[in-house]
Amino acid sequence: MIAAGELRYRTCSLCDAMCGLAVTVDGGAVTQIRGDADDVFSRGHMCPKGAALRELHEDPDRLRSPMRRTAGGWEAVPWDEALDEAATRLAAVSRAHGTDAVAMYSGNPMANNHGGALGVQALLAALGTHNRFDANSQDSNPKIFAAMQMYGDGLSITVPDIDRVQHVLMLGANPAVSMGSVMSLGDVRARLRGVRERGGRIVLLDPRRTETAALCDEHHFLRPGSDAALLLAMLHTLFAERRVDIAALRMRATGIEALAAAARRFAPERVEDVTGVPASVIRRLARELTAPSSIVYARVGLCQSEHGVLASWLVEALNVVTGNFDVPGGMMFASPAVDIGPIARVLLGNAWGRWRSRVRGLPELAGSLPSAAMIEEMETPGAGQVRALVTFAGDPVLSTPNGPRLGRALAGLEFMVSVDPYVNATTRHAHLVLPPVSALERSHFALLMHSVAVRNSVKYSEAVLPAAEGALDDYAILTELAVRVAGKRLSAGTAGRALTRVLRAATPSADAVLDALLRAGTYGDRFGARPGGLTLAKVRAAPHGLDLGALRRCGPEKVRMPRGRVELAPEVYLRALPGLERWVAAPRAPLVLIGRRHLRAMNSWLHNVASLVKGPDRSGLLVHPDDARERGVVDGSPVRVETHVGSVTVRAKVTDDVMRGVVSLPHGYGHGAAPGGPRIASTLGGANVNVLTDETRVEAILGDSILTGVPVTVAPG
Ligand SMILES: Nc1nc2c(c(=O)[nH]1)N[C@H]1C(S)=C(S)[C@@H](COP(=O)(O)OP(=O)(O)OC[C@H]3O[C@@H](n4cnc5c(=O)[nH]c(N)nc54)[C@H](O)[C@@H]3O)O[C@H]1N2
Numbered sequence: 001m002i003a004a005g006e007l008r009y010r011t012c013s014l015c016d017a018m019c020g021l022a023v024t025v026d027g028g029a030v031t032q033i034r035g036d037a038d039d040v041f042s043r044g045h046m047c048p049k050g051a052a053l054r055e056l057h058e059d060p061d062r063l064r065s066p067m068r069r070t071a072g073g074w075e076a077v078p079w080d081e082a083l084d085e086a087a088t089r090l091a092a093v094s095r096a097h098g099t100d101a102v103a104m105y106s107g108n109p110m111a112n113n114h115g116g117a118l119g120v121q122a123l124l125a126a127l128g129t130h131n132r133f134d135a136n137s138q139d140s141n142p143k144i145f146a147a148m149q150m151y152g153d154g155l156s157i158t159v160p161d162i163d164r165v166q167h168v169l170m171l172g173a174n175p176a177v178s179m180g181s182v183m184s185l186g187d188v189r190a191r192l193r194g195v196r197e198r199g200g201r202i203v204l205l206d207p208r209r210t211e212t213a214a215l216c217d218e219h220h221f222l223r224p225g226s227d228a229a230l231l232l233a234m235l236h237t238l239f240a241e242r243r244v245d246i247a248a249l250r251m252r253a254t255g256i257e258a259l260a261a262a263a264r265r266f267a268p269e270r271v272e273d274v275t276g277v278p279a280s281v282i283r284r285l286a287r288e289l290t291a292p293s294s295i296v297y298a299r300v301g302l303c304q305s306e307h308g309v310l311a312s313w314l315v316e317a318l319n320v321v322t323g324n325f326d327v328p329g330g331m332m333f334a335s336p337a338v339d340i341g342p343i344a345r346v347l348l349g350n351a352w353g354r355w356r357s358r359v360r361g362l363p364e365l366a367g368s369l370p371s372a373a374m375i376e377e378m379e380t381p382g383a384g385q386v387r388a389l390v391t392f393a394g395d396p397v398l399s400t401p402n403g404p405r406l407g408r409a410l411a412g413l414e415f416m417v418s419v420d421p422y423v424n425a426t427t428r429h430a431h432l433v434l435p436p437v438s439a440l441e442r443s444h445f446a447l448l449m450h451s452v453a454v455r456n457s458v459k460y461s462e463a464v465l466p467a468a469e470g471a472l473d474d475y476a477i478l479t480e481l482a483v484r485v486a487g488k489r490l491s492a493g494t495a496g497r498a499l500t501r502v503l504r505a506a507t508p509s510a511d512a513v514l515d516a517l518l519r520a521g522t523y524g525d526r527f528g529a530r531p532g533g534l535t536l537a538k539v540r541a542a543p544h545g546l547d548l549g550a551l552r553r554c555g556p557e558k559v560r561m562p563r564g565r566v567e568l569a570p571e572v573y574l575r576a577l578p579g580l581e582r583w584v585a586a587p588r589a590p591l592v593l594i595g596r597r598h599l600r601a602m603n604s605w606l607h608n609v610a611s612l613v614k615g616p617d618r619s620g621l622l623v624h625p626d627d628a629r630e631r632g633v634v635d636g637s638p639v640r641v642e643t644h645v646g647s648v649t650v651r652a653k654v655t656d657d658v659m660r661g662v663v664s665l666p667h668g669y670g671h672g673a674a675p676g677g678p679r680i681a682s683t684l685g686g687a688n689v690n691v692l693t694d695e696t697r698v699e700a701i702l703g704d705s706i707l708t709g710v711p712v713t714v715a716p717g
């Protein structure tokens, strides 16, 4: 049934799929949210989370005004007072202890919030700190690093040309649930189904028989953390069986011999035990990639593992070696209307290791340090110790290793301010929480996702509802904080106030920034020099979006290496291979932990939406029947999961959907009951999985968090 009222169109900002929504508004309230069948990218697709935007907007636990933590609980504070207090205290810490004493953590929703993404850059510039953290070291860093090393640009991110590909080998991704990651799909299920409908195949390697396995032709269990070994064995096969067109490859790539030499050490027989995949299957999977339009696509299951940086390199290498790189039907590059590449290169730098964390010496990547360093940077006294923190759209107590210890470190900070609509496990430690308007009250432009989309398109979404009286969006909060911090860092007196006024007047609106980037971009009107080209006004006039065509070859525009050739064997990876060889030969832990995502959740933060959390408890530990029997674990009963870092007690679900020797727990649970916190979320079962993960044991090259393949013990609890 279609509700009466006025229809407004909007792209959903909850995940990377960019679903177009048709929102019915009646009497100032949202009465219905449906998929927009006319959306050029998503063609009507949506998931249950899209409809939940209404409940999120109406959630009484969502903060509507800045809140100050006091001994007696939270008190509402007027915006001007809250912003001034935050800026004064941040500037004071910076002046007394140096710029690095103030740290910032930005979380995942920044990727779907253009105002937030732009505003965070403004605030980071005002703070001038090297202690910048974000969710990438729990997520995509290995992919960004591979792009930097092999293509010469961390923003040259390959995406599957899913509408034309014929064969997909998928590892460590669950798009039936995640709706695609670093692969914005729009019409997710139809696009995956489409591969098979045109006679193509999808093969999945995953330690769990996932929801995606049901959409694939073939699924094999793969032991967590063993992807790099498996991919090397596949390369071994291709080189040993002379299935690589070396002459053609020489035109496209360098480092061929070094890659082949590395692969030679990983015969399929040598890795079948550690991967759990028979050598004959590994050989076949490799040979299948030699047919035209055959790709390897991998995501977070690789990135979060101990050898994820190596594995992410090898995924790209395989696609180049088989000739399925930057060609239709292969892995390609998006050509977005707003290309963030040039700005990111200026603001973040396209580099690695320009500075290191003070205590452990972990390297920055594209301007951010690994989150696993946050705890020690706050706990360890001395010059440069982090004494104040800004968080934006994140919950690192639930999302980074050894969350409880991070929580204790946060409680000891001199000052903390969080830009977030909720009191959560992290923001409960803030002195001030500054909430933005709800997603329906702000405009939306997918600044990042168009750069990783499987088809080129552009769309600007107007706010569906007018913002509540006096409420601010993320861009306004962050830029206002930025100009006040900049002024107060200069001086507490007149000069500081004058600088703030000048900076405020010079700060463009988020729309002005978008308009400039659009007009300067590939499809832009070049400020009048190319009549007919895009402007923001033109994009706004198309509420269902504008289709800009299939992915196209990019060549040296994306491969920014000498003579446009990909480097297949960067030194940094070759140096790490002996470590992988030792791991392959080492005794294996009897039981390792992997993660899990659910369709009706988004990391830690949709757990307060009644329509999404209803139904069976999804927070339990999946255990293979043989592993359960050996440990006396019974389906439905409590079990204690333990590592040397901590332990949690959760309910067991015995199932052969997980591989023998593997248990699975979702992340994002364990909200606890914080005063002023979300009430529904605090009553859910489940535990914070990052009680178990270790911030001191990180990936060897980048220092990324190891969140999968974690050795655990399990016993009846
Ligand atoms: N063990 C384990 N840990 C993991 C993972 C795993 O698989 N296993 N996955 C990791 C991954 S991939 C990621 S990306 C991280 C995610 O972890 P984080 O990025 O640290 O946290 P989220 O759970 O996404 O929390 C998002 C917060 O942003 C707020 N928020 C939502 N929308 C907005 C908005 O528009 N503006 C503002 N200001 N705030 C908003 C929400 O209220 C919530 O508090 O977790 C990582 N942690």
Ligand SMILES: Nc1nc2c(c(=O)[nH]1)N[C@H]1C(S)=C(S)[C@@H](COP(=O)(O)OP(=O)(O)OC[C@H]3O[C@@H](n4cnc5c(=O)[nH]c(N)nc54)[C@H](O)[C@@H]3O)O[C@H]1N2
Pocket (backbone or CB within 6 Å): 015, 016, 108, 139, 171, 172, 173, 174, 175, 177, 178, 179, 180, 181, 205, 206, 207, 208, 210, 222, 223, 224, 225, 226, 227, 299, 300, 301, 302, 305, 594, 595, 596, 597, 598, 599, 600, 601, 602, 603, 708, 709
């Ligand atoms: N509904 C929903 N959608 C989401 C999110 C959400 O929480 N809920 N989170 C969003 C975020 S932040 C991200 S980063 C994306 C992630 O998007 P995806 O990467 O597609 O999603 P995951 O479900 O984490 O898939 C990872 C898969 O890797 C497997 N795995 C674990 N360890 C290994 C390993 O060592 N090797 C291999 N080969 N596989 C392994 C897991 O069993 C799992 O099936 O999803 C996004 N979309």
Ligand code: SF4
Pocket (backbone or CB within 6 Å): 012, 013, 014, 015, 016, 017, 018, 019, 045, 046, 047, 048, 049, 050, 051, 179
């Ligand atoms: S798939 Fe993602 S973008 Fe689409 S409706 Fe669901 S949450 Fe929103």
Ligand SMILES: [Mo]
Pocket (backbone or CB within 6 Å): 108, 135, 139
């Ligand atoms: Mo993520």
